[in-house]
Amino acid sequence: MSVTFNEISTKLASKNPIVIMRKNINISNYYYIEDNFDKLNSYSLYICKLSNFPKEFKTDKIINFLIIVDINIKYDLFQLKNCNILILEDNKINLYKLLENLQDIINVNADIIASSNSIIDAISQNECIGDIIKIIYNYLQNPIIISNSANYLCYHDGDNLTNDDTIWDDYIKYNYPDPYYLEKIYYDIKFGQSISSKSDSHIIDYLDIMEHRVLTCPIKINNLNIAYIYVLESNKPFTKEDMRVLNILGKILAPSIINDTRFTYCENTQIDSIFYYLLSCDNTQPHFLEKTCEILNLEVYSNFFLLNINFSKEEMKIEKLKELYDLIKSVFFNQFVFIYKNQICILYITKDDNPNKFKIYSKYFLDICEKYNLSVGISDIFFNLHDIKIAYKQTLKALDYSTISADKNHINYYSDFMLTDLVYEFLINENTDNIIDLNFKEFINSASEEYLEMMKLFVDNNGNIKKTADELHVHYNTLKYRLSKIRDEYCIDFEDLNYIIKLKLSYIALDFISNT
Structure with missing residues (x-):
């Protein structure tokens, strides 16, 4: 968490320095010196006049100098080994102004360190993620959103800023991004590659549908995306320091997010996102669903069944979940397989109107159920994708009632437990x-x-x-x-x-x- 020598030289580019760089060292402090060149370290920038610079200077480690040429004595600074050097002419600079500039550059880094320390302190005191987001918002001064890997909104801050961005406002209002925004990010190959392969932040520029640019950073666990941070450039322009802060935030937040139920693992595909939206949102917006399904070429009306695969009582780690997900996907390759709340679900589309009349599983799938000790809950038929939440609850009931049934089966139809459900609802009332x-x-x-x-x-x-x-x-x-x-x-x-x-x-x- 420091400013590099190269970044300092770039910040001072207007003063036309001569740059000699042996290694791009991270620098966390600076000093003005006139003598005592013996105890120098590699993580500071030393400002001195050429007239004070020792004629014979040797070092085994990299030392960073900003040398002001104030005399006409010839001195071949290029011969100095292990030294990063910025050379400025005395008549082109104001020393006090130069020191102020350096203080601004170094203080930016101090702000980053202070923000990082505040975040770490908040986590150590078991502060909620919402409070941690407030800390980072106070530094960034731009609206911020944290979503899960299906882009469903989990936390946000910065509502007090006026941004005049309908896409962003709808994201916060409905907890889910606009379908046209989703279409952009899902079919943006460059964005997809960056999100998949890197942990660093980068800028999304979709100004054809948004009023402002967006800075985004993935949060990864074992190289799997479990969340995203989005910042809107509505109040002040993005800086390199903002990107650094987001990178730091992503790494610091990862251990906390993995234990937050809002961030259960799910795939980062357009299909997973729409299913997560339908199952999580209390009041789904019909126009969101219609537009998204149209964009994704997904039928809203058909003969649907939902399958919900439940694991043994042991906690399923993300890597194992991903392995099992890939296996299930290979079996149901022509159906929609997605992850919701660390459960693998399958939206099964069929021409039949009864789950018992068609073969929804193969011997290979039953072998997988045996190997991983899986139980499968199957809903009744439904005809409108809007009703997938009802079907999901039916799968949960089928799984629950199967645990108290005398017959222990891997495949459990809700229809077989309909009377049980009726009796249970009666008994509790x-x-x-x-x-x-x-x-x-x-x-x-x-x-x-x-x-x-x-x-x-x-x-x-x-x-x-x-x-x-x-x-x-x-x-x-x-x-x-x-x-x-x-x-x-x-x-x-x-x-x-x-x-x-x-x-x-x-x-x-x-x-x-x-x-x-």
């Missing part, structure tokens, strides 16, 4: 006595294991006596006689189909209560 039949509860508490097993199978078979008798390997009349005994003793009407449904709901409720 009503007394259990309102859903569990009291006569049936008495039967459960007093009947033998044989009768309990018989009743469960009978209810699972929707009151079909023949099917139940066959599965129990008993005679039809034997089962009919046993059921009549239960009917007489517990007042359970097996001929009423609605009552059978109530018994099925009672079983689900009891299973749910016992498992949770």
Whole structure:
């Protein structure tokens, strides 16, 4: 975090210095000296007059000099080894003005160091990222946004500045960038290459759709982009120091961001971005979706199913998540695979209207599920991309209910748990006595294991006596006689189909209560 010798020479270019540079050293301080040339270091700039410069000067390390020629004595400064030298003529400069200029140059670096130290102090005191952004805004004095890797807005500051930039204002208003801005960054090859390969900040110039330039810097973990910093050039022009500060901020913030749930890993593609927007935003803007889908050639209306892949309880590291993501993508190569909240999701488009009627997985996919201990939740069909959030909640419920199910499967359809969901919603709002039949509860508490097993199978078979008798390997009349005994003793009407449904709901409720 320092000014280089080359940058100082560039700042003083108007004074036409002669530059001798052996190595571009970082410089953090400067001194005016008249004697005592013995204890010099490589990280300071030493200003002196030629008349005071020793005639025989030798050093084993790089030393930086700014020498003012105030006498006509010939002195071949080019012969000095290991020295970076700026040569200025005395009659072309004002010494005091020169020192002021150098102070400005070095103080800029001091500001950067001070800002960095403030950020580090804030992180060490567990300040939130929003407070840290305020610190950096106070230095940059331009509006700032931090988004996740799908460009969904997570933090921002600088709303008090008037910028007259609709694209930027909409970004803050809707938490998501304008589709035309997304189109620019996604199809800007130079931008994409810089974001992917470098951690340094650079300037985006899209003045055909924006009023101001944007300074951006990726935040990386293990060379994967997990966030972006954007600064709008609306209040003051960008400087090299601004770019340095952003580079420092990106590196300092990375460890904090990886633990922030707003910055869960997701791919940086246009498809991932639109899905993240639909799932994260409480009030999606129809015009955003319509325009973005039009730009990306994505259908808004079709037969959709959503698959949600859940991992084991162990935390999935980013590298492992990326490895698994690539595997899943190779299986569902003709579908939309994206990452949301560190879960791999698949938007499956089909001509069928029932997820059980088409083969959404292969043996290879089942092998992957076995190897990584994966559970897959599958939603009901939906026809409008706007409804993907409803489908996502269904996949989560399918995954949750599968954990309390007697049958542990890798593939779990929400439709199989619809009654479970209905019972759960009822249980959290009503007394259990309102859903569990009291006569049936008495039967459960007093009947033998044989009768309990018989009743469960009978209810699972929707009151079909023949099917139940066959599965129990008993005679039809034997089962009919046993059921009549239960009917007489517990007042359970097996001929009423609605009552059978109530018994099925009672079983689900009891299973749910016992498992949770």
